[in-house]
Amino acid sequence: MNAVYKRDLKSYFSNMIGCLYIAFIVALVGIYFSFYNMGNGYPYFGDVLNSISYIVFLALPILTMRSFSDEIRTGTDQILYTSKASITRIVMGKYMAMVTVFGIAMGILCFCPLIIATCGSHDFKVDYSCILAVFLIGAAYIALGMFISSLTESNIIAAVLTFGVLLLLQMMTGITSFIPTTSLASFVGCIIAVIAVSVIYYTLAANVIIASGLGVTGTIALVVLYFVKKSVYASLIPNVLNKIPLTDSLNNFSLKTFDVTAIIYYISVAVLFIFLTTQSIQKKRYS
Amino acid sequence: MIEVKNLVKKYGSHLAVDHLNFTVESGKIYGFLGPNGAGKSTTMNIMTGYIGATEGDVLIDGHSISDEPEEAKKRIGYLPEIPPLYIDMKVIEYLKFAAELKGIEKGKRAKAITDAMQLTRISDVQGRLIKNLSKGYRQRVGLAQAVLGLPEVIILDEPTVGLDPKQIIEIRDMIKKLGKKHTVILSSHIMQEVSAVCDEVMIISHGKMVACDTPARLEKIMEDTSKIIVKSNADANSVSNILNTVPSIASVSVKKNEETGTVEAVVTTNTNEDVRERIFKAFAENDASLLELYSHKMSLEDVFIKLTSGSKKETEKVKRHTIKKKDEDADKEGEA
Numbered sequence: 001m002n003a004v005y006k007r008d009l010k011s012y013f014s015n016m017i018g019c020l021y022i023a024f025i026v027a028l029v030g031i032y033f034s035f036y037n038m039g040n041g042y043p044y045f046g047d048v049l050n051s052i053s054y055i056v057f058l059a060l061p062i063l064t065m066r067s068f069s070d071e072i073r074t075g076t077d078q079i080l081y082t083s084k085a086s087i088t089r090i091v092m093g094k095y096m097a098m099v100t101v102f103g104i105a106m107g108i109l110c111f112c113p114l115i116i117a118t119c120g121s122h123d124f125k126v127d128y129s130c131i132l133a134v135f136l137i138g139a140a141y142i143a144l145g146m147f148i149s150s151l152t153e154s155n156i157i158a159a160v161l162t163f164g165v166l167l168l169l170q171m172m173t174g175i176t177s178f179i180p181t182t183s184l185a186s187f188v189g190c191i192i193a194v195i196a197v198s199v200i201y202y203t204l205a206a207n208v209i210i211a212s213g214l215g216v217t218g219t220i221a222l223v224v225l226y227f228v229k230k231s232v233y234a235s236l237i238p239n240v241l242n243k244i245p246l247t248d249s250l251n252n253f254s255l256k257t258f259d260v261t262a263i264i265y266y267i268s269v270a271v272l273f274i275f276l277t278t279q280s281i282q283k284k285r286y287s
Numbered sequence: 288m289i290e291v292k293n294l295v296k297k298y299g300s301h302l303a304v305d306h307l308n309f310t311v312e313s314g315k316i317y318g319f320l321g322p323n324g325a326g327k328s329t330t331m332n333i334m335t336g337y338i339g340a341t342e343g344d345v346l347i348d349g350h351s352i353s354d355e356p357e358e359a360k361k362r363i364g365y366l367p368e369i370p371p372l373y374i375d376m377k378v379i380e381y382l383k384f385a386a387e388l389k390g391i392e393k394g395k396r397a398k399a400i401t402d403a404m405q406l407t408r409i410s411d412v413q414g415r416l417i418k419n420l421s422k423g424y425r426q427r428v429g430l431a432q433a434v435l436g437l438p439e440v441i442i443l444d445e446p447t448v449g450l451d452p453k454q455i456i457e458i459r460d461m462i463k464k465l466g467k468k469h470t471v472i473l474s475s476h477i478m479q480e481v482s483a484v485c486d487e488v489m490i491i492s493h494g495k496m497v498a499c500d501t502p503a504r505l506e507k508i509m510e511d512t513s514k515i516i517v518k519s520n521a522d523a524n525s526v527s528n529i530l531n532t533v534p535s536i537a538s539v540s541v542k543k544n545e546e547t548g549t550v551e552a553v554v555t556t557n558t559n560e561d562v563r564e565r566i567f568k569a570f571a572e573n574d575a576s577l578l579e580l581y582s583h584k585m586s587l588e589d590v591f592i593k594l595t596s597g598s599k600k601e602t603e604k605v606k607r608h609t610i611k612k613k614d615e616d617a618d619k620e621g622e623a
Binding site for chain 1: 298332335336337338339341356357360361363365367369371372373374375376380384385387388389390432
């Protein structure tokens with residue numbers, strides 16, 4: 001893990017991508033910081049960071065796009081997978097290198113509350129918990145970007161796909177407001193989701209019996225539930241979709257609540273995508 | 288040292304490796320020969336753990352590549368067809384990275400790197416960025432990475448492709464040097480290379496092993512089936528008549544070369560004996576001149592083309608011979 005971590009981290013700075021990302025974040029946050037906090041005398045840095053966090057996240061694909069797709073394209077993945085290091089360790093090494101670059105950017109932002117403190121009233125707890133939340137959401141999105149990068153050998157496709165997914169997540173609240181909240185709509189949505197899951201399972205595992213079993217039993221269960229307790233379906237789909245974007249809970253932190261559930265959610269998402277990355281690599285080795 | 292057991296690799300419905308079985312003994316150089324798409328690289332990629340097999344297993348020194356990858360992989364150094372180089376790194380940085388990745392102990396890394404650089408003669412470019420190196424040097428850096436820490440098995444996938452003749456000779460010498468202490472498996476479709484470097488040749492076609500023997504023996508086996516060429520000044524009829532008097536000749540085809548006025552006859556025999564002496568005597572008895580008399584010897588290249596172009600009969604013959612010879616060898620060893 002160490003070798004991959006050190007190499008990747010060094011490469012982020014030797015090919016400027018790491019420097020560019022950090023410079024972009026610092027410049028962007030710096031402008032808002034000097035305008036709102038310094039210029040207008042608003043003492044809450046956390047709020048300012050939250051309001052521009054979406055740009056911080058949308059720029060993440062430039063960090064994650066190369067992680068695996070570049071290795072696949074140049075054939076350097078051969079030295080990694082034929083070495084004695086396990087795939088999990090390789091994935092962790094790469095992931096930690098990206099998180100470190102992102103962490104450096106977040107680390108620089110940690111000076112902002114200190115600067116505010118020299119001018120008067122401040123709230124370190126809120127500010128630093130906001131920075132921590134942004135860092136953890138970023139770490140989860142990096143895992144997502146890494147997973148997408150492991151699916152393709154083109155940097156551009158990886159970047160565009162990751163950007164698209166992140167943008168969709170950012171717009172999720174807006175999109176869900178268009179979805180009807182009736183029970184019937186959610187019921188139909190659930191059935192489509194079950195069918196989609198069984199189709200995806202079939203394409204991955206090529207097992208007709210389990211895939212069709214999954215589809216049929218899932219649909220029957222949903223139908224039964226619909227007739228037994230219809231109220232369960234009311235606004236179900238919009239509610240679930242609204243919970244998906246990690247940034248949804250970011251406001252809690254600036255409202256002086258240290259949301260432990262959210263923190264656990266961020267970490268779980270990161271772990272899930274790290275796991276999926278190892279699985280996607282393993283699948284490629286066996287197909 | 289390496290045992291490949293019933294290896295199968297399918298890409299969708301395409302069978303790339305078809306129930307491949309072979310054993311590799313330590314301290315020998317093996318040549319993996321086959322036309323493009325024969326399954327050489329796929330087999331090597333499975334042996335090194337880069338891709339998984341659909342069926343079967345590979346044992347490296349008794350350790351399965353699928354069940355104990357760590358133990359198996361640390362015994363292998365691999366140079367893939369395209370050297371896996373990070374072009375934004377300097378040579379020395381890359382080798383340090385490779386040494387750490389391979390888990391060479393910290394205290395031994397510097398020496399391992401120096402040894403690998405000396406062996407592949409890249410010490411003078413160690414401070415240069417890999418992207419600025421020529422193809423030959425890049426290949427050597429890849430080779431240095433493969434021999435780093437001197438693993439017991441070194442697997443090289445077409446190590447001389449795209450190099451100039453001088454570099455090819457240098458790399459071959461390097462491989463010979465490595466073969467003295469290590470087991471080396473190299474793939475190639477250049478016959479001279481294999482016959483010059485390897486102790487044993489494995490010919491693979493359509494994912495199947497069609498022959499496995501020493502280069503000399505493979506040539507010898509094919510020579511048994513060979514033809515004899517006779518060139519004479521005499522007229523076509525008398526050449527044909529003389530040849531037909533020689534026992535154990537199966538067929539004679541005579542062709543007159545109008546330009547030189549000579550007659551060339553191609554003779555096939557129905558025994559494994561050498562009938563050249565009898566032909567010579569027959570011509571002498573009939574007072575006919577003999578300009579040339581030689582058995583048409585097949586080079587390894589001919590053997591390769593014949594075996595991989597799908598002549599089932601030939602393939603079976605070589606297989607039978609190979610097995611028979613091996614059994615004889617085993618018997619001899621047993622007796623000894």
